[in-house]
Amino acid sequence: MSRDFVHESRPGRVVFAVGARTRLPEEIDRLGLRRLIVVSAPTHKDLVAELSDALGGRIAELHPHATMHVPVAVAERAVARARQVGADGCLAIGGGSAIGLAKAVAKDTALPIVALPTTYAGSEMTPIWGLTSDGRKTTGRDPLVLPSLVVYDPELTVTLPPRSSVTSGMNALAHAAEALYAPDGSPITALMAAESARSLAGALPRVHADPRDIGGRSEALYGAWLAGSVLGATTMSLHHKLCHILGGTFDMPHAGTHTVVLPHVLAFNLPAASQARSALKTALGATDPASHLFHLAQDLGAEMSLKALGMPDDGLETVVEQVLAAPYANPRPFTEADIRHIVGNAFSGAAPA
Incomplete structure (x- = not known):
């Protein structure tokens, strides 16, 4: 190769x-x-x-x-x-x-x-x-x-509450996931991103079960360091674009918004990103990374609906307009209908499809 x-x-x-x-x-x-x-x-x-x-x-x-x-x-x-x-x-x-x-x-x-x-x-x-x-x-x-x-x-x-720890960790995991299909990724960023996803997905249940588990906290922070490193080295895609729009426009919680949106964007993008999909399957030990992350976050108490986080009922038009006005690099082209589907599912709290 x-x-x-x-x-x-x-x-x-x-x-x-x-x-x-x-x-x-x-x-x-x-x-x-x-x-x-x-x-x-x-x-x-x-x-x-x-x-x-x-x-x-x-x-x-x-x-x-x-x-x-x-x-x-x-x-x-x-x-x-x-x-x-x-x-x-x-x-x-x-x-x-x-x-x-x-x-x-x-x-x-x-x-x-x-x-x-x-x-x-x-x-x-x-x-x-x-x-x-x-x-x-x-x-x-x-x-x-x-x-x-x-x-x-x-x-x-250690004092970060369990639910906040979960959403903060999912926010970091989003950096790693998008780095795996970034157009300017490298073998080094791919290794770091996969290790980050593995560390975070394994640590978050430990941290949620016992917030004072310093080993779990260390593993989560290690994963976050790797995630931040690849975020700084690569170009992020549709997931980050959506989260920036949602957070900036509706003053929604940053980490919570990332937690809700990530599984839906991965369900859309991973079919067009085979290497990223394979890396996440291995890192997460799951055949369907998008569904796995949705249920992981949900089982650990995270809110999985944009509506519950503060997105207004009539906010979809604003999101669609801003996304289409300044498209990001993305492994799969998207249309207005795609954005409506992704954000609509995230708004209602439905499982990714």
């Missing part, structure tokens, strides 16, 4: 260990940073206080104002504060909202990012930024927003 591919490795340092947060001061010193602006959601107040105490005088500002989908106004305020306090780096503590806000700061200021993830979102491993304005989410790629340092500590995910 002949091979034809391009693979580009991303810069950045990853520290992964149980208790890795204790290494944060020395790792920040290694980067030479002295005046950090710390961005987080208000819900991480206690963790931010703990880490800030350890970092001492390296903190210039605490900015606990991260919100879902990174509204432009929120990003502008964070950028302004970073400049006002003379920050030389941005420390993001939390999930995709905090890391997304740090990226918005870095995009406009070129400050290096240090990320301490507390979920399985994977954004910390990508050069992808996203901003929401007037009900529309805009995304782009810029090497400035790729974190210089990511510290993964599985203990920081």
